[in-house]
Amino acid sequence: MQIGIFTVGDVTTDPTTGRTPSEYERIKATVAIARKAEEIGLDVFATGEHHNPPFIASNPTATLAYIGAQIERIILSTATTLITTTDPVLIAEDYAKLQHLTDGRNDLMLGRGNTGPVYPWFGKDIRQGINLAVENYALLRRLWSEDVVDWEGRFRTPLQGYTSTPRPLDGVAPFVWHGSIRSPEIAEQAAYYGDGFFHNHIFWPASHTEQMVRLYRERFEHYGHGRADQAIVGLGGQFFMRRNSQDAVREFRPYFDNAPVYGHGPSLEDFTRQTPLTVGSPQEVLERTLSFRDYAGDYQRQLFLVDHAGLPLKTVLEQLDLLGEILPEMRRGFAEGRPAHVPDAPTHASLVAAAGGARDVAVHAEDTMTGTTDRATAEVDA
Amino acid sequence: MTTRIVVVSAGLSVPSSTKLLADKLGDAVQRATGARGLEVEVRHVELRPLAHALADHLLTGFATGPLADAIDAVRHADGVVVVTPVFSASYSGLFKTFVDVLEPGTLDGTPVLIAATAGTARHSLVLDHALRPLFAYLRTVVVPTGVFAASEDFGATDDGSLDKRVERAAGELAALLGGGAARPPAPRRRSVDDEFAAPTPFEQLLREAGGDSVR
Numbered sequence: 255m256q257i258g259i260f261t262v263g264d265v266t267t268d269p270t271t272g273r274t275p276s277e278y279e280r281i282k283a284t285v286a287i288a289r290k291a292e293e294i295g296l297d298v299f300a301t302g303e304h305h306n307p308p309f310i311a312s313n314p315t316a317t318l319a320y321i322g323a324q325i326e327r328i329i330l331s332t333a334t335t336l337i338t339t340t341d342p343v344l345i346a347e348d349y350a351k352l353q354h355l356t357d358g359r360n361d362l363m364l365g366r367g368n369t370g371p372v373y374p375w376f377g378k379d380i381r382q383g384i385n386l387a388v389e390n391y392a393l394l395r396r397l398w399s400e401d402v403v404d405w406e407g408r409f410r411t412p413l414q415g416y417t418s419t420p421r422p423l424d425g426v427a428p429f430v431w432h433g434s435i436r437s438p439e440i441a442e443q444a445a446y447y448g449d450g451f452f453h454n455h456i457f458w459p460a461s462h463t464e465q466m467v468r469l470y471r472e473r474f475e476h477y478g479h480g481r482a483d484q485a486i487v488g489l490g491g492q493f494f495m496r497r498n499s500q501d502a503v504r505e506f507r508p509y510f511d512n513a514p515v516y517g518h519g520p521s522l523e524d525f526t527r528q529t530p531l532t533v534g535s536p537q538e539v540l541e542r543t544l545s546f547r548d549y550a551g552d553y554q555r556q557l558f559l560v561d562h563a564g565l566p567l568k569t570v571l572e573q574l575d576l577l578g579e580i581l582p583e584m585r586r587g588f589a590e591g592r593p594a595h596v597p598d599a600p601t602h603a604s605l606v607a608a609a610g611g612a613r614d615v616a617v618h619a620e621d622t623m624t625g626t627t628d629r630a631t632a633e634v635d636a
Numbered sequence: 637m638t639t640r641i642v643v644v645s646a647g648l649s650v651p652s653s654t655k656l657l658a659d660k661l662g663d664a665v666q667r668a669t670g671a672r673g674l675e676v677e678v679r680h681v682e683l684r685p686l687a688h689a690l691a692d693h694l695l696t697g698f699a700t701g702p703l704a705d706a707i708d709a710v711r712h713a714d715g716v717v718v719v720t721p722v723f724s725a726s727y728s729g730l731f732k733t734f735v736d737v738l739e740p741g742t743l744d745g746t747p748v749l750i751a752a753t754a755g756t757a758r759h760s761l762v763l764d765h766a767l768r769p770l771f772a773y774l775r776t777v778v779v780p781t782g783v784f785a786a787s788e789d790f791g792a793t794d795d796g797s798l799d800k801r802v803e804r805a806a807g808e809l810a811a812l813l814g815g816g817a818a819r820p821p822a823p824r825r826r827s828v829d830d831e832f833a834a835p836t837p838f839e840q841l842l843r844e845a846g847g848d849s850v851r
Contacts, residue, residue: 382850384845385844385850392845438835439831442837442841457696458697458698465832469832515695516696519691520696524700528698528700
């Protein structure tokens with residue numbers, strides 16, 4: 255079981271003090287939070303991806319590479335990488351590069367994005383969200399698995415004899431998760447390829463999550479990747495804890511009431527009942543988290559949202575300390591009753607082993623292209 | 637098979653003339669469809685008690701409890717009657733909010749009877765200037781007669797009386813719902829529920845992505 259945190263990097267005013275961190279502070283806080291995640295023994299840190307204020311989560315691979323240089327062990331991932339509006343050619347390069355820089359300590363989670371204008375900003379049409387995700391990912395896989403790609407599709411210019419560099423580390427592409435809240439087509443996509451499926455979970459009723467996870471598991475089995483309960487499932491989660499339950503509720507309420515997503519809507523009490531949000535003691539958070547298995551089955555990755563809604567860095571780090579305290583018990587709980595045939599989430603090491611060992615797959619070629627633009631122009635002029 | 641009619645009303649006061657009209661219409665539809673030999677179940681959905689849940693839905697994106705039930709009832713209805721009070725020259729915000737949280741395609745091809753209430757008859761064109769275009773956008777089949785009731789209508793018994801309009805509209809809805817001859821099911825957009833029940837195979841998604849589909 256991998257346990258970690260994910261962040262969308264919102265720059266939000268602290269409603270209790272009226273103070274808004276600068277982008278610089280928020281970006282550096284993200285790094286501090288990732289370091290803390292490693293320190294308390296978490297397995298995964300994920301960030302991304304937004305391209306508009308109030309977020310600082312653009313360019314996740316730069317952030318992850320920077321973090322990867324400072325910590326040793328944790329898996330660096332995304333939440334999410336926009337497969338719809340990012341050119342798959344750039345995704346192939348960026349994440350293979352990140353593999354080399356971090357010695358394979360990264361994977362990625364693909365998402366379609368929930369910000370309407372992000373599509374036109376990158377020259378895409380939001381009505382084609384599913385089709386973009388389907389076509390772009392099919393190309394991304396080929397760019398990682400084939401050295402030389404000829405490709406023609408609907409949403410980007412054709413490729414002739416194209417080689418994406420660097421080639422994936424040890425000849426193995428990063429593991430891919432597909433995140434979707436309510437698009438069955440994406441659960442279908444994840445199942446078809448035998449990739450991981452991640453449900454955001456945190457803003458939704460359990461029935462919603464259950465339905466998506468069940469579909470993914472059934473289709474995973476349908477496509478012959480293993481039994482339904484061997485599919486690779488990840489879930490989000492959200493908590494605020496203090497040693498004393500009432501203190502947690504009192505302290506978190508103003509953040510909840512003003513939160514960017516659900517603020518000024520349902521009450522804290524309603525929302526904690528309707529969604530996985532848990533505000534209370536460490537024991538309550540522990541028990542609630544372990545209950546996710548009741549409807550999602552034994553799963554592979556649990557990511558918590560801890561740094562949002564204007565919570566100051568100090569508070570976030572305290573939350574992580576408390577998470578660190580219940581972590582051993584959480585791991586024991588997740589291991590309890592877990593059938594032996596339920597696999598762990600793939601890592602770079604397990605993927606390399608499954609591929610029969612590491613291979614150097616570098617494509618060596620003479621440079622025949624640099625400086626060719628002038629020549630091409632000259633030929634056109636002539 | 638039972639024909640399911642859902643009557644959605646957006647009155648705010650208790651009691652409200654909107655609910656009064658909704659009850660009249662519900663009864664009339666029951667009689668008119670019954671007369672055609674249909675087995676009918678009429679369910680009333682009042683939006684007032686769902687006001688909080690609707691505001692929450694706008695912010696959270698999901699329905700809970702009774703609101704989820706109401707949406708489900710409308711989705712599975714064979715015919716729908718909608719009744720809104722007129723606020724500022726249109727349907728009420730509460731009424732529109734309910735329409736706004738319906739997934740696209742929920743009402744595709746569904747026969748709908750539109751009705752509205754207001755203090756004076758000067759608002760009667762709201763039916764044709766606001767409600768009819770809205771339900772055309774939703775790809776419903778709106779019956780020709782819309783029922784508008786001003787306060788004074790509840791006391792009038794002349795030739796164009798409210799009861800007569802109610803009966804005519806209910807008869808038109810009943811005619812659309814068939815009885816005797818089977819009505820071919822109207823084509824509906826594929827909903828998320830349909831995808832869960834029978835997912836589009838990925839090979840097909842892959843083919844369509846490269847074709848000319850919009851998804």
